[in-house]
Amino acid sequence: MTPSPDSPVGTVLRERFALGPILDADAAGSTYQARDLSEDRDVAVTVLGPALSADPAAAHAFLERARTLGSVHHPGLARVLTQGRDGDRVYAVTEHIAGVSLAEGGQGARHAPRAALSIAADVLSALQALHAAGTVHGGLRADAVRIDRDGRVRVARHPMLPGCPGAAVPDTRADVYAVGALLYALLAGVSATRDDRPLRPSSAVLGLPPDVDMLVANATEPNPRYRPRDAGQYLTLVEQVLRSLPPDAPAPGRETALLGDTASATVVLEVGLPGPETALPDVPEPRSAFAEPDREDAPAWRRLPVLIGAGALAVLLLAVVVWTLLPDADDGRAASADRTPGAAQPTDPASEEGVPEPSASADADDGVVVPHTIGMDQAAAVALLEGLGLEARIVERASATAPDGTVVDQDVPSGEPAPGDGVVTLTVSSGPAEPAPPVTDGEEPGSDTSGSDTDSDPGGGSDDGPGPDRENPGRGNGNGNSNGNGNS
Structure with a gap:
């Protein structure tokens, strides 16, 4: 190892990895641009900080982490090539991504x-x-x-x-x-x-x-x-x-240079640390790590069948969507009397929660995940669920804190797979509960003192037997001899 009095820059680890300028640093250590002298390639080397290198547990965790990352292979991940020690330095070597x-x-x-x-x-x-x-x-x-x-x-x-x-x-x-x-x-x-x-x-x-x-x-x-x-x-x-999503138009609200615009391509800012605007004329449009190379020189006539096929597929998909959204005539007439257009069908809040049958819905097979709707207004939440092929059922509940029409709960937590029947129950605020009627002196809450409704008169007896007020059989017409129990 080549010694360095003040900084690891210039140090050669294991007579192979020559450390160059620092790229990043955190509380655990620093990452350097480096050169692999054996393979004649650029790499990135992360060196554990001196205090942690002297801690056996921290050094072991660092090396185990490097080994774990080295075992994961994916085209979108920089590969961890090796790890080790050189004197008092603990390091890991990662593929350099140009x-x-x-x-x-x-x-x-x-x-x-x-x-x-x-x-x-x-x-x-x-x-x-x-x-x-x-x-x-x-x-x-x-x-x-x-x-x-x-x-x-x-x-x-x-x-x-x-x-x-x-x-x-x-x-x-x-x-x-x-x-x-x-x-x-x-x-x-x-x-x-x-x-x-x-x-x-x-x-x-x-x-x-x-x-x-x-x-x-x-x-x-x-x-x-x-x-x-x-x-x-x-x-x-x-x-x-x-x-x-439809094909992209320019980003709303401001003209933006996208990565695909090679004349003046820009890349988005740091999340938390904005930097100066930079032109990148040689950077191609980002694409998936699994995508085939683009054939930009293909003549227009060779792309025509693809365009025709895509158009036909779009028409077919539109027809299927329209067909699935059209209700039966009888169902439409019955539903129109009970709900406003665009509203979700209410349901009983005491619906049973169980494990759905795997074959009950194609949505479950497609891996649809329930989004988070709490805090949204009812119309937006219903539109979000229906956009994912799910059905929203609405239960109303009074709430002193949530505005009327705001979703306050959902029966399937966000991030969980959709139930087999594709139905998600949303609990929607109906606003504050109506206040209880005022209670007058001498009157118990809920009692009826009007006496004007003979059907609900608690003392309404008959000649055939005692009235509901069994302690006073005559109550109901003021005559305790003839109405209360039917006996003179």
Whole structure:
């Protein structure tokens, strides 16, 4: 090992990895740009801090984390190549991803919804591989996500001691929140600040589709319990919304240079640390890590059959949707008398909760995940569920705190698979409860003293037997001899 008096920069670990400029640092250690002298390639080397390197437990956790990450293989993840010790230094070596990070774009760059969701889907696909292996990323930021030279979205850096030292170890829902915050920044063009409320990009971007807004809100719920449980579940939601979006127009509210515009391409800002705007003319449009290479030189006549086929498929899908949405004539006439157009069918709140049959609905087979609707108004919540192919049933309940028409509860928690019948019961506030009628002196609550309704007169006896007031058989007409018990 080449000694360095002040800094590891210039140090060669194991006579192989020459450390260059520092790329990142946190409480656990520092990451350096480096050169693998044996393989003649660029790498990134993370070195554990001196204090933690001297702690056997921390050093062991660092090396075990590196081995775990090295066992996970996914095209969207930078590979951990090796790990080890060199004297008093503990290190891990990661593949270097050439390209640009999402943090290198600039303040104010907005992505259109489809472009933003495509990036988020690729990040979630990579995180899903980590979660399936029983580990988490634990420190996802915009500067850790890069668009490589082939246009693929890749997670380039991994914290080697997530949550260390002193902080709670992150779980899969912390990764989900990080993707939600990243998606907010891609859509809104501003840094996401952690808050005690879900993030909503619609507050900064006019005309944003409601489903896209809810995707961000679901992932950034302050209570982790209400978020999708892991990257795979959130990816299912993102892909469902992606399939429903039309082709991208420019991002609403501001003209934006997208990554596909090679004349003046920009990438979105850091989530939390905005940087200067940067032109990136050589960066191709981001695409999935599994996508085939684009054939830009294909003549127009070769693309014509694809366009015709896509048009025919769109017409067929539209016909199927219209057919499924048209109610039977009898059902429509019966329903129109009971509810207003667009309202969901009310249901009994005491409906039985059970495990649905797997074959009861195609939605369950498609992996539909129930979104978070609490706090939304009824119409928006119903539209969100119906957009996912689910049915909303409404139960009203008085609430002194929630405005009238606001969803206050749902029978299936957000992030959980939809029930087999595809029905989600929403409890909607009917406003404050009506006050009880005033009670006059000498009158017990609920008593009827009007005496004008003979059918409800508590003393209404008959000649055939005693009235309800058995202690005073004559009560009912003021004559205790003839009406109370039918005997003179």
